[in-house]
Amino acid sequence: MSAGSGAPFGARLQAAMRERGALCAGIDPHRALVESWGLTYDVAGLERFALTCVEAFAGRVAAVKPQSAFFEVFGSRGIAVLERVLTELREAGTLTILDAKRGDIGSTMTAYAHAYLADDAVAPPDALTLSPYLGYESLRPAIDLATRTGRGLFVLALTSNPEGAQVQHARRDGEAVAASIVRGAAGDNAPARARGELGSVGLVVGATVGTAVADLGLDLVAAATPVLAPGFGTQGGTVASLGTTFGAARGQVLAASSREVLSAGPEPSRLAAQALRIAESLPV
Numbered sequence: 258m259s260a261g262s263g264a265p266f267g268a269r270l271q272a273a274m275r276e277r278g279a280l281c282a283g284i285d286p287h288r289a290l291v292e293s294w295g296l297t298y299d300v301a302g303l304e305r306f307a308l309t310c311v312e313a314f315a316g317r318v319a320a321v322k323p324q325s326a327f328f329e330v331f332g333s334r335g336i337a338v339l340e341r342v343l344t345e346l347r348e349a350g351t352l353t354i355l356d357a358k359r360g361d362i363g364s365t366m367t368a369y370a371h372a373y374l375a376d377d378a379v380a381p382p383d384a385l386t387l388s389p390y391l392g393y394e395s396l397r398p399a400i401d402l403a404t405r406t407g408r409g410l411f412v413l414a415l416t417s418n419p420e421g422a423q424v425q426h427a428r429r430d431g432e433a434v435a436a437s438i439v440r441g442a443a444g445d446n447a448p449a450r451a452r453g454e455l456g457s458v459g460l461v462v463g464a465t466v467g468t469a470v471a472d473l474g475l476d477l478v479a480a481a482t483p484v485l486a487p488g489f490g491t492q493g494g495t496v497a498s499l500g501t502t503f504g505a506a507r508g509q510v511l512a513a514s515s516r517e518v519l520s521a522g523p524e525p526s527r528l529a530a531q532a533l534r535i536a537e538s539l540p541v
């Protein structure tokens with residue numbers, strides 16, 4: 258066990274949410290936002306944007322979620338900025354969730370796992386988002402490595418976009434695909450559940466999915482899973498909709514918001530105030 262305090266990710270996230278509220282602030286430096294901050298859309302602008310977010314969020318929110326795509330756009334120099342963001346947040350004691358939605362098979366999945374979850378990875382985040390649509394068990398190399406290194410995962414179950422239902426609501430032998438993902442996470446989180454803790458295999462369930470959690474029979478409480486809920490804010494998720502969607506699992510939910518928070522930039526103090534205002538509105 259090696260990440261941070263030595264406790265597994267699920268326990269560290271629970272502690273951070275209790276201390277700082279249930280907000281995960283996103284770092285999504287897309288062109289329109291970068292330019293609205295008066296920055297040029299190039300590597301220098303990317304770096305200024307991202308480090309301003311680090312200054313504003315470090316030590317203030319439970320977790321920060323950089324979106325890998327917006328760094329990858331700039332090639333190796335963009336990735337270097339992402340690595341700096343992850344390293345500085347870790348040094349400041351703030352949990353990071355890298356949104357890269359990785360998923361593959363066999364030795365390729367093993368390589369992804371090593372790249373993001375190993376102790377000797379270049380800049381490992383505390384947790385990584387994964388896509389299970391090559392089959393939940395195809396993620397096993399990442400699940401096993403994250404368990405060994407104390408890191409976490411957020412596996413896509415019900416995504417915030419309307420198109421996700423085409424795959425995630427589909428049924429096989431009467432069970433919705435999303436429910437089979439929850440079942441997989443529940444199995445991996447069973448030891449943590451027995452200790453009365455959240456596990457380190459989290460799920461992504463959008464803040465915009467309405468009553469789908471209940472309709473599809475997803476038991477998030479029994480799965481002892483942290484839930485990352487993107488779609489809060491600009492995509493339409495609200496404090497009220499989180500209550501409707503998650504019910505008894507509400508205390509497991511970390512609401513993720515990018516544009517709603519980032520629209521308060523570029524002044525770091527205003528950005529921080531916006532994040533704190535949203536975090537305070539979210540019951541833990």
Ligand SMILES: O=c1ccn([C@@H]2O[C@H](COP(=O)(O)O)[C@@H](O)[C@H]2O)c(=O)[nH]1
Nearest residue numbers: 324416417463487488491492514515516
């Ligand atoms: O189901 C999902 C999974 C991931 N995302 C990501 O979250 C942010 C949302 O940004 P907002 O500006 O708060 O809408 C973005 O990085 C998405 O790729 C998601 O929206 N839904």
